[in-house]
Amino acid sequence: MPVVRSADAQVYEVHNARFAALIRPAVGSVDLCVWQTEIAPGSVGVAHRILGEEAFVLLAGDVVLTVDGDSTALRPGDAAVAPAGALIALTNETEAPARLLVTVRSGFAAELPDGSTFVPPWAS
Template identity: 65%
Template sequence: MPVIRAAEAQVHEMHNARFTSYIRPATGSTELCVWQTGIDPGTVGVGHKILREEAFVVIKGAVTLHIDGEASALEPGDAAIAPAGSTISLDNTGSEPAALVVTVPAGFAAELPDGTRLTPPWAS
């Protein structure tokens, strides 16, 4: 049984956010990816198109999730699903750090505003 200890989780940084990678193909999963996203206060997220479905659960702080231009304020315990093909971004305009648990199917990829396709290392 693959177990990923907190001390072994890899941390990546991109667009003013930290991605702590736990479950992904590189750690033994064949179907799922799970990571924690940390967003500092005052951060406005970078919009990007997701090519697979993505689910979010806020565990700390508050964020605004934008899906195809529609904004939703999320607080601890709130969850949201962004459909494949949507354009998303996450903002933390509050004064406290925010943290979310995020899950996607293996094979997840996104397209950045400049058209660059990215398979993020925290999901591969």
């Protein structure tokens, strides 16, 4: 059984956010990817189009999730799902970091504002 200890998770930093890869094909998962994201205080999310469904659970702090122009504040314990093809952004308007648990199917990709496709290394 593959186990990833939080202290051993591979970490990536992109756009004022820290991504700790937990479950993904690189550690033995076939279908699922799970990571923890920490969003720095005062960060405005980079809008990107997700090419697969993405689910979020806010563990700590406060964020605003925008999906196709509809913004919703999330509080700890709240969960949300963004459908495939949606334009999304996560923003932390507070003075404290926010922490989320995020899950997608393996093979997940996103389209960036410049039209390029991005396959997150924390989901591969």
